[in-house]
Amino acid sequence: DQQVKQNSPSLSVQEGRISILNCDYTNSMFDYFLWYKKYPAEGPTFLISISSIKDKNEDGRFTVFLNKSAKHLSLHIVPSQPGDSAVYFCAANNAGNMLTFGGGTRLMVKP
Amino acid sequence: SQTIHQWPATLVQPVGSPLSLECTVEGTSNPNLYWYRQAAGRGLQLLFYSVGIGQISSEVPQNLSASRPQDRQFILSSKKLLLSDSGFYLCAQMRQGGNGYTFGSGTRLTVV
Numbered sequence: 001d002q003q004v005k006q007n008s009p010s011l012s013v014q015e016g017r018i019s020i021l022n023c024d025y026t027n028s029m030f031d032y033f034l035w036y037k038k039y040p041a042e043g044p045t046f047l048i049s050i051s052s053i054k055d056k057n058e059d060g061r062f063t064v065f066l067n068k069s070a071k072h073l074s075l076h077i078v079p080s081q082p083g084d085s086a087v088y089f090c091a092a093n094n095a096g097n098m099l100t101f102g103g104g105t106r107l108m109v110k111p
Numbered sequence: 112s113q114t115i116h117q118w119p120a121t122l123v124q125p126v127g128s129p130l131s132l133e134c135t136v137e138g139t140s141n142p143n144l145y146w147y148r149q150a151a152g153r154g155l156q157l158l159f160y161s162v163g164i165g166q167i168s169s170e171v172p173q174n175l176s177a178s179r180p181q182d183r184q185f186i187l188s189s190k191k192l193l194l195s196d197s198g199f200y201l202c203a204q205m206r207q208g209g210n211g212y213t214f215g216s217g218t219r220l221t222v223v
Contacts, residue, residue, distance in 0.1 A: 006154075032210050032211075034210070034211045036214075041120075041199070041217065041219060042216055042217060043115075043117075043201050043203075043214030043215050043216050043217045044155075044201070044214045045214070046206075046211055046212075046213070049210065049211060089154070089155060091211070093210060093211070097143050097160065097162060097205065098145070098157065098160060099211065099212060101154055101155040102154060103153065103154035104154050104155075
């Protein structure tokens with residue numbers, strides 16, 4: 001049972017445009033959400049997070065939106081840059097010791 | 112700051128051979144540690160986690176095992192590798208503050 005899902009395995013965006021990566025979850029006990037970015041042959045790096053008490057968190061070009069009623073979060077990257085090309089994982093935490101990850105979305109930003 | 116050391120970066124092993132991947136962490140005492148695997152084209156699969164020395168929880172039954180002989184050392188092992196063990200193995204520790212992980216740089220294992 002996948003509690004965290006990223007339904008788009010890949011996304012292609014033109015440089016300078018907005019990238020929107022989506023993530024859905026089923027467990028209403030999740031109270032903290034994170035996005036990780038992963039380049040090939042490297043470990044994932046933390047990108048941005050959001051607590052369930054908020055609906056938006058912004059850090060530079062990256063904004064995460066949380067819709068608790070829909071159990072949906074999204075990552076917006078504006079403007080997209082070629083260096084943003086990577087696999088993005090969303091993850092959720094329910095105050096326990098473990099994160100639950102989505103399957104990842106490969107973002108390709110074309111110059 | 113939290114630092115995770117993983118080695119080797121790449122490894123090619125024949126089917127049936129043993130495996131030992133080591134992970135050591137810095138910056139936190141008694142950290143929660145994790146082993147993940149990313150198979151080709153797949154997401155991150157939790158294999159093992161440990162909340163302390165000698166304490167290992169397995170998430171997925173398989174021919175891999177894990178050990179935590181020291182507070183900041185986490186080892187992933189196998190007695191006999193299978194082709195299906197190929198993948199990218201990641202060690203992680205819980206971030207200070209308890210939200211999210213810091214990941215190591217990973218080991219690319221190819222079983223041939």
